[in-house]
Amino acid sequence: MKSRFLMANALLAATVLGAAPTAQAENLTLCWAAWDPANALVELSKGFESQSGHNMSFEFVPWPNFADRMLNELNSGGKLCDLLIGDSQWVGGAAENGQYLKLNEFFDKEGISMDDFIPATVTGYSEWPKNTPNYYALPAFGDVVGWTYRKDWFARPELQTEFKATYGRDLDVPNSLAELKDIGEFFQGRNIDGKKVYGAAIYTERGSEGITMGVTNALYNYGFAYENPDKPYDIEGFVNSKGAIEGLEFYKDLYDCCTPPGSSDWYMGANIDAYKSGQVAMQMNFAFIWPGVEADANVGGGKSGYFPNPAGPAGQFAQLGGQGISVVASSDKRAAALEYIKWFAQPKVQQDWWKAGGYSALRAVVEDPSFASSQPYAQTFLDSMAIVKDFWAEPSYASLLLPMQARVHNYVVAGQGTAKEALDALVEDWKEVFEDEGKL
Amino acid sequence: MPKSAIERAAEVTPPAVARRIKGLSDRAIAWIFVTPTIVILLAINIFPLIWTIWLSFTNFRVNRPNNAVEFIGLRNYERILTDPDTWMTMQATAHFLFWTIFFQVLIGFALAYLINKKFKGNDMWTTIIVLPMMLSPAVVGNFWTFLYQPQIGFFNYVVSFFTGVDPTSFSMIGDVSLAPWSIVIVDTWMWTPFVMLICLAGLRSIPDNIYEAAECDRASKWRQFWTITIPMVLPFLMLAILFRGIENFKMFDLVVQLTGGGPGSTTELTSINLKREAFEKWRTGFASAYAVILFVTVFGLASIYVKALNRVKAR
Numbered sequence: 001m002k003s004r005f006l007m008a009n010a011l012l013a014a015t016v017l018g019a020a021p022t023a024q025a026e027n028l029t030l031c032w033a034a035w036d037p038a039n040a041l042v043e044l045s046k047g048f049e050s051q052s053g054h055n056m057s058f059e060f061v062p063w064p065n066f067a068d069r070m071l072n073e074l075n076s077g078g079k080l081c082d083l084l085i086g087d088s089q090w091v092g093g094a095a096e097n098g099q100y101l102k103l104n105e106f107f108d109k110e111g112i113s114m115d116d117f118i119p120a121t122v123t124g125y126s127e128w129p130k131n132t133p134n135y136y137a138l139p140a141f142g143d144v145v146g147w148t149y150r151k152d153w154f155a156r157p158e159l160q161t162e163f164k165a166t167y168g169r170d171l172d173v174p175n176s177l178a179e180l181k182d183i184g185e186f187f188q189g190r191n192i193d194g195k196k197v198y199g200a201a202i203y204t205e206r207g208s209e210g211i212t213m214g215v216t217n218a219l220y221n222y223g224f225a226y227e228n229p230d231k232p233y234d235i236e237g238f239v240n241s242k243g244a245i246e247g248l249e250f251y252k253d254l255y256d257c258c259t260p261p262g263s264s265d266w267y268m269g270a271n272i273d274a275y276k277s278g279q280v281a282m283q284m285n286f287a288f289i290w291p292g293v294e295a296d297a298n299v300g301g302g303k304s305g306y307f308p309n310p311a312g313p314a315g316q317f318a319q320l321g322g323q324g325i326s327v328v329a330s331s332d333k334r335a336a337a338l339e340y341i342k343w344f345a346q347p348k349v350q351q352d353w354w355k356a357g358g359y360s361a362l363r364a365v366v367e368d369p370s371f372a373s374s375q376p377y378a379q380t381f382l383d384s385m386a387i388v389k390d391f392w393a394e395p396s397y398a399s400l401l402l403p404m405q406a407r408v409h410n411y412v413v414a415g416q417g418t419a420k421e422a423l424d425a426l427v428e429d430w431k432e433v434f435e436d437e438g439k440l
Numbered sequence: 441m442p443k444s445a446i447e448r449a450a451e452v453t454p455p456a457v458a459r460r461i462k463g464l465s466d467r468a469i470a471w472i473f474v475t476p477t478i479v480i481l482l483a484i485n486i487f488p489l490i491w492t493i494w495l496s497f498t499n500f501r502v503n504r505p506n507n508a509v510e511f512i513g514l515r516n517y518e519r520i521l522t523d524p525d526t527w528m529t530m531q532a533t534a535h536f537l538f539w540t541i542f543f544q545v546l547i548g549f550a551l552a553y554l555i556n557k558k559f560k561g562n563d564m565w566t567t568i569i570v571l572p573m574m575l576s577p578a579v580v581g582n583f584w585t586f587l588y589q590p591q592i593g594f595f596n597y598v599v600s601f602f603t604g605v606d607p608t609s610f611s612m613i614g615d616v617s618l619a620p621w622s623i624v625i626v627d628t629w630m631w632t633p634f635v636m637l638i639c640l641a642g643l644r645s646i647p648d649n650i651y652e653a654a655e656c657d658r659a660s661k662w663r664q665f666w667t668i669t670i671p672m673v674l675p676f677l678m679l680a681i682l683f684r685g686i687e688n689f690k691m692f693d694l695v696v697q698l699t700g701g702g703p704g705s706t707t708e709l710t711s712i713n714l715k716r717e718a719f720e721k722w723r724t725g726f727a728s729a730y731a732v733i734l735f736v737t738v739f740g741l742a743s744i745y746v747k748a749l750n751r752v753k754a755r
Binding site: 006068069071072074075092097098153205206207260261262263264265279378395398399402406409411413415416436 | 441452502503505506560585587589590593604608609611614692696699701702704706708719720721722723
């Protein structure tokens with residue numbers, strides 16, 4: 001009898017006390033891509049679990065299937081994910097179709113200001129329509145395409161001498177895309193430590209978004225623009241401008257001259273493998289790989305250096321990567337999911353996020369005087385984030401991406417037609433999409 | 441005397457049920473048994489087919505639930521049939537179909553002919569030969585990307601060994617002229633054993649006394665092969681071609697893993713293209729029209745083929 005009385009009291013106390021921070025402990029599921037930063041987030045989220053009493057589960061999907069799997073989930077109104085760290089280009093569709101919760105009210109209530117985050121990440125990951133204060137995500141992971149290079153190879157005196165004799169300048173971080181190609185050519189087929197090496201690993205993947213994420217780093221810097229800045233969706237002469245054609249030709253030249261044999265379908269993972277195994281002198285890749293490079297036994301510990309995407313004739317830009325964290329509108333645990341976002345936005349947590357290998361987009365973290373020297377790649381990350389551009393984030397983003405994948409791959413890898421034909425065809429494809437959408 | 445199954449069933453039927461079905465005709469009872477199957481078939485086969493046909497005349501997109509669905513007549517069909525890219529994927533599919541079936545039938549029949557001979561280790565070889573078809577196509581596609589790797593791939597090494605060509609000088613999945621053959625080679629490697637098994641069944645179904653009679657008539661081995669073996673195995677071969685044809689028309693996983701449809705769109709088969717339209721671009725109406733066109737094509741070709749098959753069997 002006594003024990004029953006004690007149990008009843010304990011239950012009552014637990015109910016009352018437990019109700020203080022939130023109504024009840026929830027099992028929250030966070031969905032993201034399966035990659036190194038996701039593992040870091042699992043560790044980081046333990047802090048949220050102990051603080052809030054909620055349990056966190058994770059659903060990580062490999063990159064090649066990430067979009068398929070998650071967009072299926074959103075489109076079917078599935079309840080698998082309460083929180084989703086979705087690709088930046090999904091925000092338009094998810095916002096217009098009511099799949100992400102609009103966060104403005106929540107941000108206002110909790111005092112979370114988008115001014116505290118890197119502007120490019122706010123525009124890229126959170127806003128829809130772009131450049132309007134309508135937020136559907138909190139910038140979660142800043143990312144950008146940059147370059148990694150073999151600092152130890154570049155420093156070899158015999159290579160320095162030979163390079164200077166050939167190109168009339170020091171073998172160093174390239175200042176332009178043309179210089180980058182020179183370096184690629186220099187290393188292509190060279191024998192280093194008894195092994196044949198190649199110039200650069202670049203994105204060429206056909207199936208998902210790979211080659212588009214790569215080629216845009218050349219296109220932007222040669223003068224490609226998605227649309228007329230004064231007239232939305234007016235793409236003729238911008239997508240296929242003279243500069244854009246030269247940019248596409250440059251990317252093909254780079255592929256032809258300076259990449260390893262068989263690299264016709266390479267994306268993030270393949271480039272990392274090629275670089276870490278000592279096949280290439282340089283690799284194009286998103287910044288998320290840099291902590292892994294630094295920690296690698298073969299190429300880390302000072303053997304590698306980092307530089308932002310070099311400038312072209314029309315300027316210096318880099319392809320934006322990264323994601324924002326959103327609350328899935330069909331979730332039954334929205335209150336707890338918002339709690340997670342509130343917790344994640346805290347400067348202390350963002351600081352820990354950076355230390356754990358996640359790229360925080362909070363200005364307080366990246367603008368801290370100690371940030372630039374905190375990691376060998378930190379300054380390159382900052383420099384790269386200052387020059388980002390992103391692909392379309394329209395609701396019809398996939399319909400815009402797929403023809404670009406096909407047209408660019410057809411020209412760059414398959415060598416069919418000319419750059420002008422490829423971009424002219426892309427313009428026609430995109431016009432058709434915008435006509436279908438009623439935007440033209 | 442043991443009771444029959446019907447008598448035993450009658451005994452265990454509860455009286456209430458027996459009273460209820462008493463007076464029902466055989467036809468009514470048959471309907472009672474068949475109805476659940478018909479309902480399930482209608483629900484999971486016929487209804488989706490009719491629904492797909494309806495969607496093919498609309499601009500419906502499954503990822504835009506808030507948009508109004510408009511009836512657009514034959515516009516989807518017109519766009520598909522006048523799109524040069526669609527015809528390119530059709531060409532890629534035709535190339536893949538023709539050459540995979542050609543090689544599989546040729547090699548599969550030859551292997552079956554050899555395996556059919558009595559020799560030591562016959563069973564072991566049969567088991568080894570059929571191993572590839574037991575693997576997952578996705579796994580096969582994935583590991584062949586390594587075999588085709590110019591720097592470390594076994595395939596390039598073997599070609600180099602026999603021809604002296606530098607293994608890094610060619611890329612099976614990165615070269616426009618080689619990529620269509622790369623998928624043909626892998627599919628042939630994987631599915632030839634299937635054709636072999638069907639041919640083996642055909643060869644083993646030929647009674648020995650026919651060959652014995654031919655021997656008595658002093659027919660040469662060559663004559664026996666063309667006048668007995670081939671005609672008797674032909675229906676089996678045609679069946680194998682039908683199965684492989686239908687399977688390869690909808691080939692997806694192996695090719696996606698191997699080439700992703702590339703380089704460019706060189707190996708983008710119709711099924712890959714259809715999947716991109718339906719589940720990446722989410723053009724549900726358009727993809728439905730595409731699916732209907734493919735369905736009609738396969739159904740039409742298969743019907744003609746089955747008629748031919750029946751004629752061969754009737755001979």
